[in-house]
Amino acid sequence: MFASKRLSKELLKMQDHVPPGISIAKSDNLEEWQMDIKVLDDNPIYKGDTYRLKFTFSNKYPIEPPEVQFIELPTTSDTPRPIPMHPHIYSNGIICLDLLSSSGWSPVQTVESVCMSIQSMLTANSRNERPPGDSEFVAYNRRRIRDIPFVYEDDNV
């Protein structure tokens, strides 16, 4: 109940206006939303692509952070959605980002502000690579995102 009230307000606001490069792809229930984001400048790594973020909310949202990851839609689909290349984004779509952890999260953050943070994280990136140990992580990780003990050591990317 806590989450749904806040989420419906967020949704109303976003239906009215969303920042450039961000759009709602799916919001038919209040447990999971999908958002599309684009990088606005002509960063060659992301040029021409659109990426899809999946938000999963617990009923403690926004006290607890939502689970946020990229999801992939095949190139054959009408709306192809690859996983963006980034040294903090694993090829299975899991994002290593401080503000999504319980210690970095502030309940004042919103779906919109999270999208904007991720958008700017992509815009600022110039390294066309995956995090170190990507293939092992993708092959062996079975934990839920929130249980992964990320170390946010790199503030530059």
Added chain:
Amino acid sequence: MEHEDETLEEAGLGRSSQGTARTEVIPGFMCDICCDEGDDLVSYAMRCGHRFCVGCYRQYLGQKIKEEGEAARIECPGENCHRIVDSKSLDLLVTEDLQERDNLRWCPAPECEYAVDCSVKARDLRRIVPTVRCRCGHEFCFGCTLNDHQPTPCTLVKMWLQKCEDDSETANWISANTKECPKCQSTIEKNGGCNHMTCRKCKHEFCWMCMGLWSEHGTSWYNCNRYEEKSGSDARGAQAKSRASLERYLHYYNRYANHEQSAKLDKDLYLKTEKKMTSLQSASGLSWIEVQFLDTASQALQQCRQTLKWTYAFAFYLARNNLTEIFEDNQKDLEMAVESLSEMFEKPVPELAELKVDILDKTAYCNKRRVILLSDTAENLKNGEWMNGVFPGLLLL
């Protein structure tokens, strides 16, 4: 400390509010967490100004405390705000079931994040010294969170430390340079002028030389040539008494401070022990495991000196009776053992290998004497035996 306010502010610990922390109803306010608004919405903000409704604040704190195990380092819910939610705000907002409990206490060691669970109640502290050992290895008193101070009960420790703070530094100087007012015992320094003294505190007028009443001096203003009047000898008697009590205090204080100092020196030695152990290995061909006795000895020294130190503070408050005699015998046994172990410990490396058996024996003996002294004292304390005919100090317990 210089720049205290700035430093605290930077650490997120600046004062959270002007005056007392309180919740407010502000017309037109909207909570950024639940997006609720309403002219009757009760809200709270620390001095950083990030205002949220009380319901959301509670949810947030509940989450931090219950799910994430946070307590003293919860940050303001505001984005990028690192102000720590201080105890006043917590008291105001946190509901009963999340409040600190009496049987839990944070380990006071720097960087340690453990809390210790102990069932000793505050009212038991006059009879028990609840020393606990945290998982981090730090030993402290659960009652007052100071370092282990067995056998002395918390109240006496507090009184003793207060006394030392007041007295010790200046006691020697006072003893040499001042006298006490014969009426109110205030300490007075005579820094010139005539012998006619008027106490600033009680306005008592007396003669600095003979300590007698000034009024009995008649008109002999500038020198005291009178022979023994009763008031003078009484006053000198009272002064001697106060000197004696100061001397008594200094007796205990000097021994207390000496053990504290020696423990520090032994600790320096302890830091060198590792090196000593390494050189002992190469000098005498002993293996690593065979030189561990030095480490054990060093730890025993530390612990025994800690105990000895506090036995002197404890003894200061004891009356002279049979129990005290036994206590002092125990104290003497431990002290002698500790000093001789300390002496062996300081021997040059080549001799240490030969002393190994002696050091091992002495270490065991010290530990045993310490346990005997502590258990004996604790037993008497528990049974209330020390309470009979003790010094006024103990009656305050």
